[in-house]
Amino acid sequence: MPVLAVCSGKGGVGKTTVSANLAVSLSPFGKVLVIDGDIALPNLHTFFGLDDPFVSLLDVLKDITYLKDAIYGIKVKLKGSEDEDIVSELHVLPASTSVKALEEIDMERLKDVLESLKRDYDFIIVDVAAGLSKYAIIPMLSAEASYLVVNPEKASIIDSQKVKKIADVSGVKVEGIIVNRYRGEKKMVEYAENVVGAEVIGLIRESKLIRKCWEEGVPVTMRKPYAKVSRDFFDLARRLTGEKIEVKPYGKLKYHLG
Ligand SMILES: Nc1ncnc2c1ncn2[C@@H]1O[C@H](COP(=O)(O)OP(=O)(O)OP(=O)(O)O)[C@@H](O)[C@H]1O
Numbered sequence: 001m002p003v004l005a006v007c008s009g010k011g012g013v014g015k016t017t018v019s020a021n022l023a024v025s026l027s028p029f030g031k032v033l034v035i036d037g038d039i040a041l042p043n044l045h046t047f048f049g050l051d052d053p054f055v056s057l058l059d060v061l062k063d064i065t066y067l068k069d070a071i072y073g074i075k076v077k078l079k080g081s082e083d084e085d086i087v088s089e090l091h092v093l094p095a096s097t098s099v100k101a102l103e104e105i106d107m108e109r110l111k112d113v114l115e116s117l118k119r120d121y122d123f124i125i126v127d128v129a130a131g132l133s134k135y136a137i138i139p140m141l142s143a144e145a146s147y148l149v150v151n152p153e154k155a156s157i158i159d160s161q162k163v164k165k166i167a168d169v170s171g172v173k174v175e176g177i178i179v180n181r182y183r184g185e186k187k188m189v190e191y192a193e194n195v196v197g198a199e200v201i202g203l204i205r206e207s208k209l210i211r212k213c214w215e216e217g218v219p220v221t222m223r224k225p226y227a228k229v230s231r232d233f234f235d236l237a238r239r240l241t242g243e244k245i246e247v248k249p250y251g252k253l254k255y256h257l258g
């Protein structure tokens with residue numbers, strides 16, 4: 001499985017939420033590493049309850065630490081089907097929030113770092129910065145496959161169209177669109193596919209549980225694996241592993257229970 005970049009045009013659409021929860025939901029299928037590739041404004045660590053300062057990707061890019069010292073293990077406990085817990089582990093490579101640590105970073109080194117990690121993992125997920133700055137472009141181009149996260153609204157979809165165009169001319173394959181914060185906007189799903197020119201491979205519903213669990217420093221898929229929003233993430237993970245699960249856009253619901 002290649003390195004997967006989670007990207008978007010517009011900021012704040014849910015890339016870090018998707019990266020963290022995808023890491024959890026892929027963990028029963030193999031060895032997973034999730035990397036904070038948003039080195040200018042990192043916050044993946046907060047989803048896993050890690051407190052900065054820590055040894056981070058920035059130290060690795062500066063060659064002042066070993067890669068293994070910047071990788072943190074997170075225990076994942078999910079309820080299994082026969083009353084047995086599925087216990088697995090995923091790895092997180094965070095980035096430091098320190099402005100000082102960001103000085104003199106050679107982003108180009110990220111490609112080598114990813115290359116050296118590939119043989120150790122079945123899935124590597126990179127949470128990429130929004131937009132088209134060098135902080136976004138280099139991680140995106142360092143991956144073999146990318147996924148565009150959009151919200152079901154025109155502005156977010158149109159911005160992602162631009163990112164898709166850059167990916168196309170750079171030879172990065174956009175494997176699909178993930179519509180996050182979905183509340184039954186069926187027409188927007190179709191619109192996203194037409195405008196961006198890629199298939200919607202995941203619908204993640206709007207849920208208050210996302211913020212609640214983030215405040216607790218635990219991804220919703222870990223804290224509440226049976227919640228509807230968590231099932232959306234598990235379905236997405238199963239699609240990424242090749243299972244044929246249809247994406248079924250549903251219409252507006254009266255209640256959107258997590
Ligand atoms: N499915 C969802 N339901 C409800 N709230 C959500 C959902 N997904 C994300 N959010 C909320 O949206 C906000 C932005 O999410 P997140 O930080 O994951 O976005 P991002 O794309 O990584 O942002 P940035 O571009 O700043 O890196 C957070 O407050 C998060 O809790």
Ligand SMILES: [Mg+2]
Pocket residue numbers: 015016017038043127
């Ligand atoms: Mg983010």
